Amino acid sequence: MTYQYHDESIVKTLPEDTVFVFGSNLAGKHHGGAAATALAHFGALLGVGRGWSGQSFAIPTMNEHLQQMPLSQIQHYVDDFKIYTKNHPKNKYFLTAVGCGIAGYTVEEIAPMFKGISRNVIFPASFRPFVEKALPKLSQHFLQIMFRDEIIFSDNSDALIDVLALSENEKSLARIILHTQIYPTDSNGRDRVFEIADILHNLNGKVFDFDRKTEAPMLFGGVILALLELYGINEQDFADVWHGKREIAPPKAAHKAKRG
Template structure:
Protein backbone atom coordinates (compact mmCIF):
# COMPACT_ATOMS: atom_id res chain seq x y z
CA UNK A 1 0.00 0.00 0.00
CA UNK A 2 1.45 3.41 -1.02
CA UNK A 3 0.85 6.61 0.92
CA UNK A 4 1.96 10.24 0.85
CA UNK A 5 4.81 11.27 3.16
CA UNK A 6 6.15 14.48 4.65
CA UNK A 7 9.74 15.25 5.63
CA UNK A 8 8.91 15.78 9.34
CA UNK A 9 9.91 19.43 9.34
CA UNK A 10 7.90 21.76 11.60
CA UNK A 11 4.73 23.06 9.95
CA UNK A 12 2.55 25.93 11.17
CA UNK A 13 -0.11 25.92 8.47
CA UNK A 14 -1.80 23.36 6.27
CA UNK A 15 -4.35 23.40 3.46
CA UNK A 16 -7.96 23.95 4.55
CA UNK A 17 -9.02 20.31 4.38
CA UNK A 18 -5.85 18.88 5.95
CA UNK A 19 -5.87 18.07 9.67
CA UNK A 20 -2.81 18.15 11.92
CA UNK A 21 -2.63 14.87 13.89
CA UNK A 22 -0.54 14.83 17.05
CA UNK A 23 0.22 12.75 20.11
CA UNK A 24 -1.35 14.07 23.29
CA UNK A 25 -1.92 13.39 26.96
CA UNK A 26 -5.42 12.85 28.34
CA UNK A 27 -5.09 16.00 30.45
CA UNK A 28 -4.89 18.01 27.22
CA UNK A 29 -1.97 20.13 28.43
CA UNK A 30 -0.38 20.48 24.97
CA UNK A 31 2.77 22.00 26.46
CA UNK A 32 5.52 20.67 24.18
CA UNK A 33 6.39 19.13 20.82
CA UNK A 34 3.70 18.61 18.20
CA UNK A 35 0.98 19.14 20.82
CA UNK A 36 2.23 22.68 21.44
CA UNK A 37 2.29 23.32 17.69
CA UNK A 38 -1.29 22.04 17.47
CA UNK A 39 -2.34 24.39 20.31
CA UNK A 40 -0.63 27.44 18.84
CA UNK A 41 -1.39 26.90 15.15
CA UNK A 42 -4.12 24.34 14.52
CA UNK A 43 -6.91 25.02 16.99
CA UNK A 44 -6.19 22.33 19.58
CA UNK A 45 -7.95 23.14 22.86
CA UNK A 46 -6.50 23.00 26.35
CA UNK A 47 -8.13 20.17 28.29
CA UNK A 48 -9.06 18.23 25.13
CA UNK A 49 -6.65 15.31 24.96
CA UNK A 50 -8.48 13.12 22.48
CA UNK A 51 -10.09 13.58 19.09
CA UNK A 52 -10.92 16.50 16.86
CA UNK A 53 -10.66 20.20 17.66
CA UNK A 54 -10.08 23.10 15.27
CA UNK A 55 -7.82 21.85 12.47
CA UNK A 56 -6.25 19.20 14.65
CA UNK A 57 -6.82 15.66 15.91
CA UNK A 58 -5.32 14.36 19.17
CA UNK A 59 -4.30 10.72 19.63
CA UNK A 60 -3.48 10.03 23.30
CA UNK A 61 -0.13 8.44 24.06
CA UNK A 62 0.08 9.55 27.71
CA UNK A 63 -2.52 9.43 30.47
CA UNK A 64 -3.97 12.28 32.55
CA UNK A 65 -1.02 12.01 34.92
CA UNK A 66 1.40 12.57 32.01
CA UNK A 67 2.61 8.97 32.20
CA UNK A 68 3.33 6.76 29.19
CA UNK A 69 0.31 4.71 28.08
CA UNK A 70 0.75 1.00 27.32
CA UNK A 71 1.06 0.27 23.60
CA UNK A 72 -2.15 -1.77 23.73
CA UNK A 73 -4.07 1.30 24.86
CA UNK A 74 -2.47 3.52 22.23
CA UNK A 75 -3.47 0.92 19.62
CA UNK A 76 -7.08 1.34 20.75
CA UNK A 77 -6.96 5.09 20.09
CA UNK A 78 -5.22 4.56 16.76
CA UNK A 79 -7.93 2.11 15.74
CA UNK A 80 -10.52 4.81 16.53
CA UNK A 81 -8.52 7.23 14.35
CA UNK A 82 -8.54 4.69 11.50
CA UNK A 83 -12.33 4.63 11.64
CA UNK A 84 -12.46 8.44 11.74
CA UNK A 85 -10.26 8.72 8.62
CA UNK A 86 -12.35 6.16 6.77
CA UNK A 87 -15.55 8.03 7.62
CA UNK A 88 -14.13 11.40 6.49
CA UNK A 89 -12.57 10.52 3.11
CA UNK A 90 -12.60 14.07 1.73
CA UNK A 91 -10.18 15.26 4.40
CA UNK A 92 -6.44 14.61 4.60
CA UNK A 93 -4.56 13.95 7.82
CA UNK A 94 -1.01 15.18 8.38
CA UNK A 95 0.29 12.67 10.91
CA UNK A 96 3.20 13.56 13.17
CA UNK A 97 5.40 10.94 14.89
CA UNK A 98 2.97 10.41 17.73
CA UNK A 99 4.32 8.70 20.83
CA UNK A 100 7.93 9.04 19.65
CA UNK A 101 8.77 12.20 21.59
CA UNK A 102 7.78 12.84 25.19
CA UNK A 103 5.92 9.51 25.44
CA UNK A 104 9.21 7.72 24.80
CA UNK A 105 8.27 5.08 22.25
CA UNK A 106 10.18 4.34 19.04
CA UNK A 107 9.01 4.56 15.45
CA UNK A 108 9.42 0.77 15.26
CA UNK A 109 6.85 0.37 18.04
CA UNK A 110 4.30 2.96 16.89
CA UNK A 111 4.35 3.00 13.09
CA UNK A 112 3.16 -0.60 12.48
CA UNK A 113 -0.06 0.22 14.35
CA UNK A 114 -1.13 2.37 11.40
CA UNK A 115 -0.92 -0.39 8.79
CA UNK A 116 -4.06 -0.69 6.72
CA UNK A 117 -5.30 2.84 7.36
CA UNK A 118 -7.09 4.68 4.53
CA UNK A 119 -5.11 6.58 1.90
CA UNK A 120 -6.01 10.08 3.12
CA UNK A 121 -3.20 10.03 5.70
CA UNK A 122 0.12 11.81 5.07
CA UNK A 123 2.76 9.93 7.07
CA UNK A 124 6.11 10.98 8.53
CA UNK A 125 8.86 9.67 6.24
CA UNK A 126 10.26 7.54 9.08
CA UNK A 127 7.02 5.52 9.17
CA UNK A 128 7.37 4.38 5.55
CA UNK A 129 9.11 1.00 6.08
CA UNK A 130 6.48 -0.03 8.61
CA UNK A 131 3.22 0.92 6.93
CA UNK A 132 3.96 -0.09 3.34
CA UNK A 133 5.77 -3.38 3.68
CA UNK A 134 4.60 -6.64 5.11
CA UNK A 135 6.86 -8.52 7.48
CA UNK A 136 9.34 -10.80 5.68
CA UNK A 137 9.51 -14.53 6.23
CA UNK A 138 11.64 -15.67 9.16
CA UNK A 139 14.48 -17.77 7.86
CA UNK A 140 17.75 -19.25 9.06
CA UNK A 141 19.95 -16.55 7.55
CA UNK A 142 18.02 -13.71 9.19
CA UNK A 143 17.95 -15.33 12.64
CA UNK A 144 21.64 -16.26 12.60
CA UNK A 145 22.54 -12.77 11.39
CA UNK A 146 20.55 -10.90 14.03
CA UNK A 147 20.71 -13.15 17.10
CA UNK A 148 24.34 -12.56 17.85
CA UNK A 149 25.31 -11.13 21.25
CA UNK A 150 27.52 -8.37 19.86
CA UNK A 151 25.01 -7.35 17.20
CA UNK A 152 21.99 -7.24 19.55
CA UNK A 153 23.89 -5.14 22.09
CA UNK A 154 25.33 -2.80 19.45
CA UNK A 155 21.93 -2.35 17.82
CA UNK A 156 20.38 -1.33 21.12
CA UNK A 157 22.93 1.46 21.35
CA UNK A 158 22.75 2.45 17.69
CA UNK A 159 20.08 1.09 15.33
CA UNK A 160 21.97 2.41 12.32
CA UNK A 161 24.46 -0.46 12.56
CA UNK A 162 21.67 -2.78 11.44
CA UNK A 163 21.69 -1.00 8.07
CA UNK A 164 25.14 -2.50 7.43
CA UNK A 165 24.00 -6.13 7.80
CA UNK A 166 23.69 -8.43 4.80
CA UNK A 167 19.89 -8.32 4.91
CA UNK A 168 17.14 -6.97 2.67
CA UNK A 169 15.57 -3.60 3.49
CA UNK A 170 12.48 -5.41 4.73
CA UNK A 171 14.57 -7.66 6.97
CA UNK A 172 16.46 -4.66 8.36
CA UNK A 173 13.13 -3.04 9.23
CA UNK A 174 12.11 -6.26 10.99
CA UNK A 175 15.41 -6.35 12.89
CA UNK A 176 14.79 -2.80 14.13
CA UNK A 177 11.30 -3.71 15.32
CA UNK A 178 12.63 -6.72 17.24
CA UNK A 179 15.54 -4.86 18.82
CA UNK A 180 13.35 -1.94 19.89
CA UNK A 181 10.47 -3.96 21.33
CA UNK A 182 10.74 -3.67 25.10
CA UNK A 183 10.59 -7.09 26.82
CA UNK A 184 13.21 -7.25 29.58
CA UNK A 185 13.02 -6.80 32.50
CA UNK A 186 9.46 -5.59 31.87
CA UNK A 187 7.54 -5.14 28.64
CA UNK A 188 5.99 -1.85 27.52
CA UNK A 189 2.83 -2.70 29.50
CA UNK A 190 4.86 -3.07 32.70
CA UNK A 191 4.56 -6.87 32.85
CA UNK A 192 7.47 -8.91 34.22
CA UNK A 193 8.42 -11.27 31.38
CA UNK A 194 11.46 -12.88 33.03
CA UNK A 195 9.77 -16.24 33.65
CA UNK A 196 8.63 -16.50 30.02
CA UNK A 197 12.09 -15.59 28.79
CA UNK A 198 13.69 -18.16 31.09
CA UNK A 199 11.38 -20.87 29.70
CA UNK A 200 12.21 -19.87 26.14
CA UNK A 201 15.95 -19.98 26.81
CA UNK A 202 15.59 -23.40 28.48
CA UNK A 203 13.68 -24.80 25.49
CA UNK A 204 16.19 -23.39 23.00
CA UNK A 205 19.12 -24.75 24.98
CA UNK A 206 17.50 -28.20 24.91
CA UNK A 207 17.76 -27.99 21.12
CA UNK A 208 21.42 -26.93 21.27
CA UNK A 209 20.69 -23.25 20.57
CA UNK A 210 23.01 -21.63 23.09
CA UNK A 211 23.09 -17.95 23.97
CA UNK A 212 25.56 -16.11 26.27
CA UNK A 213 26.15 -17.36 29.83
CA UNK A 214 26.01 -13.93 31.48
CA UNK A 215 22.53 -13.52 32.97
CA UNK A 216 21.70 -10.04 31.68
CA UNK A 217 23.02 -10.81 28.20
CA UNK A 218 21.00 -14.02 28.04
CA UNK A 219 17.84 -12.26 29.11
CA UNK A 220 18.26 -9.37 26.66
CA UNK A 221 18.67 -11.79 23.76
CA UNK A 222 15.88 -13.97 25.17
CA UNK A 223 13.66 -10.88 25.25
CA UNK A 224 14.39 -10.32 21.56
CA UNK A 225 13.41 -13.93 20.86
CA UNK A 226 10.17 -13.42 22.82
CA UNK A 227 9.47 -10.25 20.81
CA UNK A 228 9.92 -12.29 17.62
CA UNK A 229 7.58 -15.04 18.82
CA UNK A 230 4.86 -12.55 19.68
CA UNK A 231 5.31 -10.54 16.48
CA UNK A 232 4.89 -13.66 14.33
CA UNK A 233 2.45 -15.43 16.67
CA UNK A 234 4.65 -18.54 16.86
CA UNK A 235 6.18 -20.71 19.61
CA UNK A 236 9.69 -21.91 20.40
CA UNK A 237 9.30 -24.99 18.18
CA UNK A 238 8.59 -22.79 15.17
CA UNK A 239 11.58 -20.60 16.01
CA UNK A 240 13.81 -23.67 16.28
CA UNK A 241 12.59 -24.94 12.90
CA UNK A 242 13.47 -21.61 11.30
CA UNK A 243 16.81 -21.45 13.15
CA UNK A 244 17.82 -24.92 11.97
CA UNK A 245 16.59 -24.30 8.43
CA UNK A 246 13.79 -26.87 8.48
CA UNK A 247 11.38 -24.30 7.10
CA UNK A 248 10.67 -20.57 6.90
CA UNK A 249 7.98 -18.86 8.96
CA UNK A 250 5.43 -16.80 7.05
CA UNK A 251 4.34 -13.49 8.63
CA UNK A 252 0.86 -13.31 10.19
CA UNK A 253 -1.86 -11.90 8.02
CA UNK A 254 -2.58 -8.21 8.64
CA UNK A 255 -5.66 -7.68 10.78
CA UNK A 256 -7.34 -5.49 8.17
CA UNK A 257 -7.38 -8.43 5.76
CA UNK A 258 -9.11 -10.75 8.17
CA UNK A 259 -12.38 -12.22 7.01
CA UNK A 260 -15.38 -10.23 8.14
Protein backbone atom coordinates (compact mmCIF):
# COMPACT_ATOMS: atom_id res chain seq x y z
CA MET A 1 0.00 0.00 0.00
CA THR A 2 1.28 3.50 -0.88
CA TYR A 3 0.77 6.38 1.52
CA GLN A 4 1.46 10.10 1.54
CA TYR A 5 4.39 11.39 3.61
CA HIS A 6 5.47 14.69 5.13
CA ASP A 7 9.00 15.89 5.82
CA GLU A 8 8.49 16.24 9.60
CA SER A 9 8.87 20.00 9.58
CA ILE A 10 7.03 21.84 12.36
CA VAL A 11 3.59 22.91 11.11
CA LYS A 12 1.24 25.50 12.57
CA THR A 13 -1.59 25.30 10.05
CA LEU A 14 -3.23 22.50 8.09
CA PRO A 15 -6.22 22.38 5.70
CA GLU A 16 -9.57 22.24 7.50
CA ASP A 17 -10.07 18.59 6.54
CA THR A 18 -6.69 17.52 7.97
CA VAL A 19 -6.30 16.45 11.61
CA PHE A 20 -3.01 16.87 13.51
CA VAL A 21 -2.16 13.57 15.25
CA PHE A 22 0.28 13.67 18.17
CA GLY A 23 1.66 11.56 20.99
CA SER A 24 0.25 12.44 24.39
CA ASN A 25 0.01 11.42 28.02
CA LEU A 26 -3.17 10.34 29.78
CA ALA A 27 -2.99 13.37 32.07
CA GLY A 28 -3.48 15.63 29.04
CA LYS A 29 -0.46 17.77 29.89
CA HIS A 30 0.56 19.00 26.45
CA HIS A 31 3.75 20.82 27.36
CA GLY A 32 6.36 19.55 24.90
CA GLY A 33 7.05 18.43 21.35
CA ALA A 34 4.14 17.83 18.98
CA ALA A 35 1.72 17.95 21.94
CA ALA A 36 2.62 21.60 22.59
CA THR A 37 2.06 22.33 18.89
CA ALA A 38 -1.34 20.62 19.08
CA LEU A 39 -2.27 22.73 22.11
CA ALA A 40 -1.10 26.00 20.58
CA HIS A 41 -2.37 25.59 17.03
CA PHE A 42 -4.78 22.65 16.57
CA GLY A 43 -7.31 22.81 19.37
CA ALA A 44 -5.95 20.17 21.74
CA LEU A 45 -7.37 20.59 25.24
CA LEU A 46 -5.50 20.41 28.51
CA GLY A 47 -6.71 17.39 30.46
CA VAL A 48 -7.71 15.50 27.31
CA GLY A 49 -4.96 12.99 26.58
CA ARG A 50 -6.79 10.61 24.29
CA GLY A 51 -8.73 10.96 21.05
CA TRP A 52 -10.20 13.85 19.13
CA SER A 53 -10.35 17.51 20.15
CA GLY A 54 -10.45 20.57 17.91
CA GLN A 55 -8.37 19.80 14.82
CA SER A 56 -6.20 17.28 16.65
CA PHE A 57 -6.16 13.65 17.75
CA ALA A 58 -4.14 12.40 20.74
CA ILE A 59 -2.55 8.94 20.86
CA PRO A 60 -1.31 8.22 24.40
CA THR A 61 2.27 6.97 24.68
CA MET A 62 2.74 7.93 28.37
CA ASN A 63 0.50 7.32 31.37
CA GLU A 64 -1.13 9.80 33.75
CA HIS A 65 2.13 9.96 35.75
CA LEU A 66 4.04 10.95 32.60
CA GLN A 67 5.80 7.59 32.49
CA GLN A 68 6.47 5.60 29.32
CA MET A 69 3.71 3.13 28.44
CA PRO A 70 4.48 -0.46 27.40
CA LEU A 71 4.42 -0.95 23.64
CA SER A 72 1.49 -3.34 23.97
CA GLN A 73 -0.62 -0.60 25.55
CA ILE A 74 0.38 1.94 22.91
CA GLN A 75 -0.66 -0.60 20.26
CA HIS A 76 -4.14 -0.62 21.84
CA TYR A 77 -4.46 3.15 21.35
CA VAL A 78 -3.05 2.94 17.82
CA ASP A 79 -5.68 0.33 17.00
CA ASP A 80 -8.35 2.72 18.27
CA PHE A 81 -6.92 5.37 15.95
CA LYS A 82 -7.04 2.95 13.01
CA ILE A 83 -10.75 2.43 13.63
CA TYR A 84 -11.30 6.19 13.89
CA THR A 85 -9.59 6.89 10.53
CA LYS A 86 -11.64 4.16 8.88
CA ASN A 87 -14.90 5.55 10.29
CA HIS A 88 -14.05 9.15 9.30
CA PRO A 89 -12.81 8.71 5.72
CA LYS A 90 -13.50 12.31 4.63
CA ASN A 91 -10.70 13.60 6.85
CA LYS A 92 -6.96 13.33 6.36
CA TYR A 93 -4.65 12.68 9.30
CA PHE A 94 -1.25 14.36 9.63
CA LEU A 95 0.57 11.84 11.81
CA THR A 96 3.61 12.97 13.78
CA ALA A 97 6.27 10.56 15.08
CA VAL A 98 4.22 9.62 18.14
CA GLY A 99 6.17 7.97 20.92
CA CYS A 100 9.54 8.79 19.37
CA GLY A 101 10.24 11.96 21.34
CA ILE A 102 9.67 12.37 25.07
CA ALA A 103 8.26 8.83 25.38
CA GLY A 104 11.63 7.49 24.26
CA TYR A 105 10.75 4.81 21.72
CA THR A 106 12.42 4.40 18.33
CA VAL A 107 10.80 4.68 14.91
CA GLU A 108 11.54 0.96 14.43
CA GLU A 109 9.39 0.16 17.46
CA ILE A 110 6.47 2.51 16.78
CA ALA A 111 6.02 2.76 13.01
CA PRO A 112 5.09 -0.90 12.33
CA MET A 113 2.07 -0.49 14.63
CA PHE A 114 0.44 1.61 11.91
CA LYS A 115 0.77 -0.91 9.09
CA GLY A 116 -2.50 -1.46 7.25
CA ILE A 117 -4.10 1.81 8.37
CA SER A 118 -6.42 3.75 6.04
CA ARG A 119 -4.90 5.57 3.09
CA ASN A 120 -6.07 8.95 4.43
CA VAL A 121 -3.16 9.03 6.89
CA ILE A 122 -0.13 11.21 6.02
CA PHE A 123 2.92 9.61 7.61
CA PRO A 124 6.19 11.16 8.80
CA ALA A 125 8.87 10.29 6.25
CA SER A 126 10.87 8.32 8.83
CA PHE A 127 8.00 5.79 9.10
CA ARG A 128 8.06 4.95 5.40
CA PRO A 129 10.27 1.83 5.36
CA PHE A 130 8.21 0.26 8.14
CA VAL A 131 4.70 0.77 6.76
CA GLU A 132 5.17 0.40 3.02
CA LYS A 133 7.59 -1.60 0.93
CA ALA A 134 9.87 -4.06 2.67
CA LEU A 135 13.48 -2.98 2.74
CA PRO A 136 15.95 -5.20 0.90
CA LYS A 137 18.98 -6.93 2.31
CA LEU A 138 21.94 -4.58 2.38
CA SER A 139 24.40 -5.89 -0.21
CA GLN A 140 27.73 -5.02 -1.77
CA HIS A 141 25.94 -4.61 -5.11
CA PHE A 142 23.65 -1.91 -3.68
CA LEU A 143 26.36 0.01 -1.83
CA GLN A 144 28.81 0.11 -4.71
CA ILE A 145 26.14 1.34 -7.12
CA MET A 146 24.59 3.77 -4.67
CA PHE A 147 27.63 5.44 -3.15
CA ARG A 148 28.98 7.27 -6.17
CA ASP A 149 29.58 11.00 -6.41
CA GLU A 150 27.22 11.38 -9.37
CA ILE A 151 24.37 9.91 -7.32
CA ILE A 152 25.08 11.40 -3.89
CA PHE A 153 25.47 14.91 -5.29
CA SER A 154 22.89 14.74 -8.08
CA ASP A 155 20.35 17.58 -8.35
CA ASN A 156 17.84 15.10 -9.78
CA SER A 157 18.53 11.94 -7.81
CA ASP A 158 15.05 10.45 -8.29
CA ALA A 159 15.38 10.38 -12.06
CA LEU A 160 18.87 8.94 -11.79
CA ILE A 161 17.76 6.20 -9.41
CA ASP A 162 15.08 5.12 -11.91
CA VAL A 163 17.75 3.94 -14.37
CA LEU A 164 20.10 2.24 -11.91
CA ALA A 165 20.60 -1.53 -12.02
CA LEU A 166 18.72 -2.03 -8.76
CA SER A 167 15.58 -3.90 -7.73
CA GLU A 168 12.45 -1.89 -6.98
CA ASN A 169 12.99 -2.32 -3.24
CA GLU A 170 16.60 -1.20 -3.60
CA LYS A 171 15.45 1.87 -5.52
CA SER A 172 12.99 2.61 -2.71
CA LEU A 173 15.84 2.31 -0.19
CA ALA A 174 18.01 4.65 -2.29
CA ARG A 175 15.29 7.31 -2.27
CA ILE A 176 14.73 6.97 1.47
CA ILE A 177 18.36 7.50 2.42
CA LEU A 178 18.92 10.32 -0.09
CA HIS A 179 15.84 12.19 1.14
CA THR A 180 16.50 11.70 4.86
CA GLN A 181 17.44 15.05 6.37
CA ILE A 182 20.71 14.59 8.28
CA TYR A 183 23.37 17.20 7.46
CA PRO A 184 24.02 19.56 9.16
CA THR A 185 20.89 18.94 11.24
CA ASP A 186 18.21 16.26 11.12
CA SER A 187 14.44 16.71 10.91
CA ASN A 188 14.33 17.23 14.69
CA GLY A 189 16.86 20.04 14.53
CA ARG A 190 19.65 17.99 16.12
CA ASP A 191 23.21 18.92 15.10
CA ARG A 192 24.70 15.80 13.44
CA VAL A 193 28.05 17.27 12.33
CA PHE A 194 30.15 15.54 14.98
CA GLU A 195 28.51 12.16 14.35
CA ILE A 196 29.16 12.47 10.63
CA ALA A 197 32.78 13.50 11.23
CA ASP A 198 33.19 10.40 13.40
CA ILE A 199 31.81 8.19 10.64
CA LEU A 200 34.20 9.70 8.10
CA HIS A 201 37.11 9.14 10.46
CA ASN A 202 36.16 5.50 11.04
CA LEU A 203 35.72 4.75 7.33
CA ASN A 204 38.57 6.82 5.93
CA GLY A 205 41.07 4.51 4.25
CA LYS A 206 38.94 1.44 4.94
CA VAL A 207 36.22 2.15 2.39
CA PHE A 208 36.75 5.67 1.05
CA ASP A 209 39.53 8.25 0.96
CA PHE A 210 37.96 11.55 1.97
CA ASP A 211 39.39 14.99 1.27
CA ARG A 212 38.60 16.83 4.51
CA LYS A 213 39.33 20.24 2.92
CA THR A 214 35.89 20.44 1.29
CA GLU A 215 32.30 20.14 2.50
CA ALA A 216 31.55 17.28 0.10
CA PRO A 217 32.64 14.48 2.48
CA MET A 218 30.20 15.77 5.12
CA LEU A 219 27.30 15.51 2.67
CA PHE A 220 28.50 12.03 1.71
CA GLY A 221 28.80 11.09 5.37
CA GLY A 222 25.27 12.34 6.01
CA VAL A 223 23.91 9.78 3.56
CA ILE A 224 25.97 7.06 5.23
CA LEU A 225 24.61 8.12 8.65
CA ALA A 226 21.05 7.89 7.31
CA LEU A 227 21.75 4.33 6.13
CA LEU A 228 23.42 3.28 9.40
CA GLU A 229 20.49 4.54 11.46
CA LEU A 230 17.90 3.01 9.14
CA TYR A 231 19.46 -0.46 9.40
CA GLY A 232 20.69 -0.14 12.99
CA ILE A 233 24.29 -0.90 12.04
CA ASN A 234 27.72 0.64 12.60
CA GLU A 235 30.69 1.58 10.45
CA GLN A 236 32.30 -1.87 10.66
CA ASP A 237 29.07 -3.46 9.41
CA PHE A 238 29.04 -1.00 6.51
CA ALA A 239 32.66 -1.83 5.67
CA ASP A 240 31.98 -5.59 5.80
CA VAL A 241 29.11 -5.24 3.31
CA TRP A 242 31.14 -2.91 1.10
CA HIS A 243 33.90 -5.52 0.81
CA GLY A 244 31.43 -8.34 0.19
CA LYS A 245 32.09 -10.17 3.46
CA ARG A 246 28.38 -10.43 4.26
CA GLU A 247 24.91 -9.05 3.66
CA ILE A 248 22.70 -7.48 6.34
CA ALA A 249 19.01 -8.25 6.80
CA PRO A 250 16.52 -5.35 6.89
CA PRO A 251 15.54 -3.96 10.29
CA LYS A 252 12.68 -5.44 12.25
CA ALA A 253 10.24 -3.72 14.57
CA ALA A 254 12.13 -4.47 17.76
CA HIS A 255 15.60 -3.83 16.28
CA LYS A 256 17.55 -0.96 17.83
CA ALA A 257 20.53 0.92 16.44
CA LYS A 258 23.95 -0.17 17.61
CA ARG A 259 26.21 2.55 16.20
CA GLY A 260 29.50 3.02 17.92
